[in-house]
Amino acid sequence: MSDERTLDLLETKIEELKQLNAMDGIDLSGEITKLEKKLVELRRKLYSNLSDWERVKIARNPKRPYALDYIKLMFDGFYEIHGDRMIGDDRALLTGLAQLDGRTVMLVAQQKGRTTEENKERYFGMTRPQGYRKAVRAMKLAERFSFPVVTLIDTPGAYPGVESEASNIGGAIAESLLAMSQLRTPIVSVVIGEGGSGGALAIGLADRVLMLENAVYSVITPEGAAAILWKEKDRSQEAAAALQLTAEHLLQLGLIDGVIPEPLGGAHKDFAMTVAALKPSVVGLLDELRSLGIDELLDARFRRYRAVGSFRELGTSHEASSSDEKVSSENEADAAIISNDSPDA
Amino acid sequence: MSDERTLDLLETKIEELKQLNAMDGIDLSGEITKLEKKLVELRRKLYSNLSDWERVKIARNPKRPYALDYIKLMFDGFYEIHGDRMIGDDRALLTGLAQLDGRTVMLVAQQKGRTTEENKERYFGMTRPQGYRKAVRAMKLAERFSFPVVTLIDTPGAYPGVESEASNIGGAIAESLLAMSQLRTPIVSVVIGEGGSGGALAIGLADRVLMLENAVYSVITPEGAAAILWKEKDRSQEAAAALQLTAEHLLQLGLIDGVIPEPLGGAHKDFAMTVAALKPSVVGLLDELRSLGIDELLDARFRRYRAVGSFRELGTSHEASSSDEKVSSENEADAAIISNDSPDA
Amino acid sequence: MSIFKDKQYLRVNVDKAPDDSLWMKCKACGELVFKRRVRENSNICPSCGEYFFLTVEERIEMLVDADSFDNISKSIEADDPLHFVDRTSYQDRIEKAQGLTGLPDAIVVGRATITQSPVVLAVMDFRFIGGSMGSVMGEQICHGMETAIEDRCPFILVSSSGGARLQEGLFSLLQMAKTAAVRAKLAEAGLPFISIMTYPTSGGVQASIASLGDIIIAERGAMIGFAGRRVIQFTIAQELPADYQTDAFAFEHGAIDRVVQRANMREELSSLLGFFVEVA
Amino acid sequence: MSIFKDKQYLRVNVDKAPDDSLWMKCKACGELVFKRRVRENSNICPSCGEYFFLTVEERIEMLVDADSFDNISKSIEADDPLHFVDRTSYQDRIEKAQGLTGLPDAIVVGRATITQSPVVLAVMDFRFIGGSMGSVMGEQICHGMETAIEDRCPFILVSSSGGARLQEGLFSLLQMAKTAAVRAKLAEAGLPFISIMTYPTSGGVQASIASLGDIIIAERGAMIGFAGRRVIQFTIAQELPADYQTDAFAFEHGAIDRVVQRANMREELSSLLGFFVEVA
Numbered sequence A, B: 001m002s003d004e005r006t007l008d009l010l011e012t013k014i015e016e017l018k019q020l021n022a023m024d025g026i027d028l029s030g031e032i033t034k035l036e037k038k039l040v041e042l043r044r045k046l047y048s049n050l051s052d053w054e055r056v057k058i059a060r061n062p063k064r065p066y067a068l069d070y071i072k073l074m075f076d077g078f079y080e081i082h083g084d085r086m087i088g089d090d091r092a093l094l095t096g097l098a099q100l101d102g103r104t105v106m107l108v109a110q111q112k113g114r115t116t117e118e119n120k121e122r123y124f125g126m127t128r129p130q131g132y133r134k135a136v137r138a139m140k141l142a143e144r145f146s147f148p149v150v151t152l153i154d155t156p157g158a159y160p161g162v163e164s165e166a167s168n169i170g171g172a173i174a175e176s177l178l179a180m181s182q183l184r185t186p187i188v189s190v191v192i193g194e195g196g197s198g199g200a201l202a203i204g205l206a207d208r209v210l211m212l213e214n215a216v217y218s219v220i221t222p223e224g225a226a227a228i229l230w231k232e233k234d235r236s237q238e239a240a241a242a243l244q245l246t247a248e249h250l251l252q253l254g255l256i257d258g259v260i261p262e263p264l265g266g267a268h269k270d271f272a273m274t275v276a277a278l279k280p281s282v283v284g285l286l287d288e289l290r291s292l293g294i295d296e297l298l299d300a301r302f303r304r305y306r307a308v309g310s311f312r313e314l315g316t317s318h319e320a321s322s323s324d325e326k327v328s329s330e331n332e333a334d335a336a337i338i339s340n341d342s343p344d345a
Numbered sequence C, D: 001m002s003i004f005k006d007k008q009y010l011r012v013n014v015d016k017a018p019d020d021s022l023w024m025k026c027k028a029c030g031e032l033v034f035k036r037r038v039r040e041n042s043n044i045c046p047s048c049g050e051y052f053f054l055t056v057e058e059r060i061e062m063l064v065d066a067d068s069f070d071n072i073s074k075s076i077e078a079d080d081p082l083h084f085v086d087r088t089s090y091q092d093r094i095e096k097a098q099g100l101t102g103l104p105d106a107i108v109v110g111r112a113t114i115t116q117s118p119v120v121l122a123v124m125d126f127r128f129i130g131g132s133m134g135s136v137m138g139e140q141i142c143h144g145m146e147t148a149i150e151d152r153c154p155f156i157l158v159s160s161s162g163g164a165r166l167q168e169g170l171f172s173l174l175q176m177a178k179t180a181a182v183r184a185k186l187a188e189a190g191l192p193f194i195s196i197m198t199y200p201t202s203g204g205v206q207a208s209i210a211s212l213g214d215i216i217i218a219e220r221g222a223m224i225g226f227a228g229r230r231v232i233q234f235t236i237a238q239e240l241p242a243d244y245q246t247d248a249f250a251f252e253h254g255a256i257d258r259v260v261q262r263a264n265m266r267e268e269l270s271s272l273l274g275f276f277v278e279v280a
């Protein structure tokens, strides 16, 4: 089956034919039209049937629009605010005021880097404690002025390591969740790329959660799951499927509220089209949430999270295991000694 | 005039005479009684007329009872809580639950060290940002359970230096003031030793403020004021007097609510007697504050701080200066480029 | 003799199986030690001081007044919303863990008293798929907090968990949000939450409910942190200090209130609860 | 021409005295520069970029819409509650500072508009005893915040201060508490507080009101910090890095939101205020 690169090549060829057509007066327009139709058809075929793993790759594509691209195209006049007022400023998580459809919102957005230099500054999009604490500060500021909060999620995960642990990264994530659960202003979250575990959820406790069509959101990366559960890293594709981390799966599972369609081939094929699909959804949700009384909003948010989970009455729908096989508790335990945060290498 | 050391020597001699008396059957009791009376008289004379600078020295006397001494003698069952949940734990500021007169309070107490080793651990009693942030955490915890807060102030000042600035010591003090101004539970502060500027006030925004008789509370140390205003460090005695930093002065100025008498010679002469004087005052104030409604309490606290200041109608009570003398603005400016925090060396 | 008054959730209790030996070999020091002495010693090696894992029953027995524990766990078990299969099926892992521990999932919740103070206590069992937090654990923790609100008493959680349960995917991740949201209600009700972190308290459990205690107490020897050594070496290849994620590291960096010896934990709680008597 | 509509507080304005020279020597680069060019250049050296101090009038003129400033400062001046005398008396220092600046104390408060948005603006003058905060400054800041609450508009404070005013002793220190308490009311009223830190913002001003802005903007070249170099060398004899208490240091360590060139400050405020239009 044709892959994206082949189709990109075909697209280039069509462009070349068009130039030829224009330059030499040779009429190739019929052939070009046919080729273009073919290209669309092939693209549709390719992308209508993406595997979960292929979506993971699209979600991580560095050409994909990042937070700053949405800020430029979807919002007006981003006024960035910096610093946690305690130890530092995290460039992997941006906060600031912006206008959306003529009204002020507080943006809390994870930002990856494209160049090596930028990735160094932005820690490859991995948020540090000072980032989460800045986010909480920004959200409480928003609350004071009844500005809704819009969060854009795009991270491989929270930044691990000694520096992070020494500033209590786990506590910072927990405090952000607590703050968001009580924040007296509407919150809409959008997973625009990679929703990497606790590092993503930390800014994702919201009244409404959207995902772009090719974004992923998962308790662990497929690579991490493969390494821990399959004990083989090259089982990542299988793990990706098992984790049901795509927008479509998560919508079916009832864990998110909507999926924003992307242009054929992915959001990076057409930023403007992506924004055109996302913007009215966010505006619409904010309007809807603004129309609720604040206590009603908080009640609904509470009920949303209170209800999340999948379990059943003890012993109801499957036979008690009669297996005599003893498993090593160590082995089993091992399967769960994972961090919620294992970005891919 | 006799100083404390001479009197201490006399006291030792009297003790020796007593032992002699007991051992050899020689009756010295008449002489001893006379000497004891003389000692009390001399002490009274010495301490009834202490200069402000002498009080500064008593307030800094390392034999003086420190927070942990009060915790042991005045409160029951101190359950210390540690850490700011962000970067560290400050051993120069202790927080914890304790019982006072059978009821739970949250203690926030600055603690100096007596030994070199302890002073290293406790930064000579100078609080760091993690200390103020721990204090805020402790106070908000108290608020959740309606436990009153008792703060014991005893610090040369907040800890200066690169490490402190890098964690925004100024911001930490400011946030503590803001939090205390809004804290929905009674707060009583006691300056037990050195009330060193912003580093002390940071835990001293309270419904009632008491000072021990020989405690001091000042915008700057006498040494700092001498260096900046007199440009001569050995003018500290004069500066001490000018700053009106003693309990008696501050009570007269209406800036504190009460002065707790100390045993003759200072609190260090008799810890138990000091505590016996302080404890009922604090208990009484807490009872009084508990009897107020919480909104009433916060209103009163607001009015207390809203009103503080001494100024007059423009041009009302002194003639406009006709001085033609031009002062250098740089020189004048210099007089105020001080930190609120200049502990003595 | 089980400390659970209500045994309906206990299918098989491996620990109740007759000991096939009176002696065990300590993994830490290699000494052969008498099992009964280990048990009497709070499951600490009498030879080298190494802490061994406690079962939920042992942990509860160690903390609460004798016979006071009333298991109020909801009668639920893991569903398998993703029909998850890796080398083995999630269904199978669950059944085996149930068989191993005699518990429906990695946590038990109950009412109890500690020196006569009523509390709601939830205890994780690391043997059950690494004490991982899936939908059942999230629900039981919330149930515990809600019971504490009803009873107007403190809530105590003893964590021993590697993090979120992978096999429930995003359902597990969202338990972090769920427990945080209910924890806010406990705070609004003015009731204390005491979080006890034991070896290990990490990943999604450390980054949510366990870190939200009014008071956080680490059991001596606890491993506390967000990202495990493997993740860090995998991701950023950083050298890690020897004290990384130890109780001492967490304490030094202000993440926890206190570190307490296992044998003193009951007394610790008893004295702490004394300050909250007027709250309830 | 003064930008103050109401001149009752202005006794003498030194800056209005005729220039005895058209040229000045820059303290930073030593160049002789044309005074008018300096002034046109936001009081920045055209040769090396050094920022010179601004008078309150210059600062206000630089920030607000032309002729929009209405001085609403309370008609008060420093009392001398301690009858403070050092090498000279406080009374004398006050009078000289008043003579030098034409101001009653180190701050002026007024209503103004910035690109038509109404604000309450308070500006400190460093020339007035180092911009130190005594009772008058504390009262004027509170008055400014209270006026903002009445008007339902943002409050902007431009700090330039060495800290608390020593000569008023504890009265000065307590202004930190006073301004914090009133700042809480502004927050409760849902109105923004923009804190602008210029050279220098230190001591008791930095450790209270200036650090409590919803948004904190540093003017490029600002010195920001709690304890001055002298205090640190005096107290702990620590070596200080070159960037100690610079705007860059404060920014890197998360203490402030932004660093802005002096010439862009008006535009900065204008764009920031745009987000708060719906708040008032």
Ligand SMILES: [Zn+2]
Binding pocket: C026, C027, C028, C029, C030, C031, C045, C046, C047, C048, C049, C050
């Ligand atoms: Zn051993």
Ligand SMILES: [Zn+2]
Binding pocket: D026, D027, D028, D029, D030, D031, D045, D046, D047, D048, D049, D050
């Ligand atoms: Zn120059």
